[in-house]
Amino acid sequence: MTQISRRELLKLLGAASIMGGAALRPVYGKAAAKVVIVGGGIGGMITAKYLRLINQDVHITVIEPDSIYTFCPGSNDVLVGESISDFQRTYQHSKDRYQLQMIADRVKDIDFNRKQLKTGSGKKIAYDYLVLSPGPGFVFDNIAGWSKELADSKILHAWKAGKQTLMLRDQIRAMPQGGVMVIAPPPMPFRCPPAPYERASFVAEWMAQHNPRGKIIILDNNPGFVFQKQYIKYWKQRRAYGTDKASIEWISSTQGGAVTQVDARNMTVRIQNGETIRADVINLIPTNTANRLLIRTGLTQGKDWAAVNHHDMSSLVQKDVYVIGDSADFNIKTGYLAADQGKVVAQAIHARLHNQAPGQPLYVNDCLAKAGKDFGMTLTETYREREGKLQLAQSIQRPLSSEPENTFMRHFLVAAADNWQRSFRRDVFD
Amino acid sequence: MKRLGLYGLLLLTSHFVMADENSFTGEVYVNPEQYQGDPPISGKMAADTCSACHGTQGRIFNEIFPPLAGLPKATFIKMMMDFKTGKRPSFIMNNIARTYTQQEIERMADYFSRQSAKPWFVKSEKKA
Numbered sequence: 001m002t003q004i005s006r007r008e009l010l011k012l013l014g015a016a017s018i019m020g021g022a023a024l025r026p027v028y029g030k031a032a033a034k035v036v037i038v039g040g041g042i043g044g045m046i047t048a049k050y051l052r053l054i055n056q057d058v059h060i061t062v063i064e065p066d067s068i069y070t071f072c073p074g075s076n077d078v079l080v081g082e083s084i085s086d087f088q089r090t091y092q093h094s095k096d097r098y099q100l101q102m103i104a105d106r107v108k109d110i111d112f113n114r115k116q117l118k119t120g121s122g123k124k125i126a127y128d129y130l131v132l133s134p135g136p137g138f139v140f141d142n143i144a145g146w147s148k149e150l151a152d153s154k155i156l157h158a159w160k161a162g163k164q165t166l167m168l169r170d171q172i173r174a175m176p177q178g179g180v181m182v183i184a185p186p187p188m189p190f191r192c193p194p195a196p197y198e199r200a201s202f203v204a205e206w207m208a209q210h211n212p213r214g215k216i217i218i219l220d221n222n223p224g225f226v227f228q229k230q231y232i233k234y235w236k237q238r239r240a241y242g243t244d245k246a247s248i249e250w251i252s253s254t255q256g257g258a259v260t261q262v263d264a265r266n267m268t269v270r271i272q273n274g275e276t277i278r279a280d281v282i283n284l285i286p287t288n289t290a291n292r293l294l295i296r297t298g299l300t301q302g303k304d305w306a307a308v309n310h311h312d313m314s315s316l317v318q319k320d321v322y323v324i325g326d327s328a329d330f331n332i333k334t335g336y337l338a339a340d341q342g343k344v345v346a347q348a349i350h351a352r353l354h355n356q357a358p359g360q361p362l363y364v365n366d367c368l369a370k371a372g373k374d375f376g377m378t379l380t381e382t383y384r385e386r387e388g389k390l391q392l393a394q395s396i397q398r399p400l401s402s403e404p405e406n407t408f409m410r411h412f413l414v415a416a417a418d419n420w421q422r423s424f425r426r427d428v429f430d
Numbered sequence: 431m432k433r434l435g436l437y438g439l440l441l442l443t444s445h446f447v448m449a450d451e452n453s454f455t456g457e458v459y460v461n462p463e464q465y466q467g468d469p470p471i472s473g474k475m476a477a478d479t480c481s482a483c484h485g486t487q488g489r490i491f492n493e494i495f496p497p498l499a500g501l502p503k504a505t506f507i508k509m510m511m512d513f514k515t516g517k518r519p520s521f522i523m524n525n526i527a528r529t530y531t532q533q534e535i536e537r538m539a540d541y542f543s544r545q546s547a548k549p550w551f552v553k554s555e556k557k558a
Contacts, residue, residue, distance in 0.1 A: 049486075343478045364526075364529065378522055384465055419495060
């Protein structure tokens, strides 16, 4: 009979129990490594789950100050009436099922030499491997008259789903008939490139019913955007785009659309071409950078993003540190990619714990977006890695402009987008 | 023919070009067989890129996305190769299948065939 140690047996039982859906009971050895994950969003939670699925002999700690997570994918639907609770999760289930230690706190500082974190409440937390997935940092002071305080109260961004999503929804609902909403996308790259245009498109659809003379003006820091051809085509069909009856107008950076100044009292914005625009709702999306924690601890080396080796998303600055999601230097920033990066990191840490080299990674960004309740779109994107650097291997949007109108496809892709969001939330949290 | 010509051109131009904002309006396609000499991507690594839609281990499914877990190897390979060549039309899968090499598809097939066909932890969405 084959000898099997108690620990191995328990491990096997642990692996078996996951098939049945019960909690996964780790069996920690004396030397079990400590993996600490900062950020309980898509990147952080997928790393925790996917690491536990392949390794029951590791301590996994997640540090996240909020007790409820609100998914950004789908949150534009909340602006036009969906219930926000559909997009929210608590951490209890993940904590129990994947045996995570959840710490409700904020990380204040990192001592890379001692491999120790200091939290806001003064706790010290040691790590063997550190995964940083804290979301983006926001810059407010490059628009005159704007500040974090204003961004939290009146001139909202709603670029981290949750409280602000509901506040912006209420502002949209309170607009007078014939009112104007300004949406100002920041310069690329920023979290979820199609989202400002999706937001504009959804609100315009809502206005057609509730505020038919209302108008959206997109004041852009960019000369173009993802799904541009598809959105413009749809807006021409549905929103009289390009005519004087248009309910959506887009002023690109080439036309001087970037917002330079905001006056919150008089509710006006000034844009690069010198024009001043009055609006009832001003939704400025701040320039994104790496999270301030990464800037403060030197991981960005004075640049906007944390430099990583794309082979395993490890920091190029500090040992045993991984950076994923919006803060990492990665051409595009989406939840889909943050999840892929988390899976890559989980496998890389697992390999290292077994004295193996991390395997070859693969990152895909198969995004589904909507222009309205009857128009879905898809982007298929693949990044491969060679010598630590990314190569864009595929980027294709559908419907292709050469494709004939296909009403069924348009509707199908809306259903696909909604179902993707549902599966994705479960992939991250169940 | 026209289509092949376009992709051929993209293949030449995009191979050495890093992703930038051009990818927002333009189309990029590199024949994945070009990467055949690279270190192999494991079946699990490739299969994990499916899970956002098809669920963890291919075991979460809904009205649109079918399960992949437990599919016989040959079934998965035939399906993906038919998506890849366009023999089987799909709004989403044709483009996705074209991004993987045949060997990667075979390794994914192997991975999914070894997963339990039971749905992933049947539990309705837990709301806050």
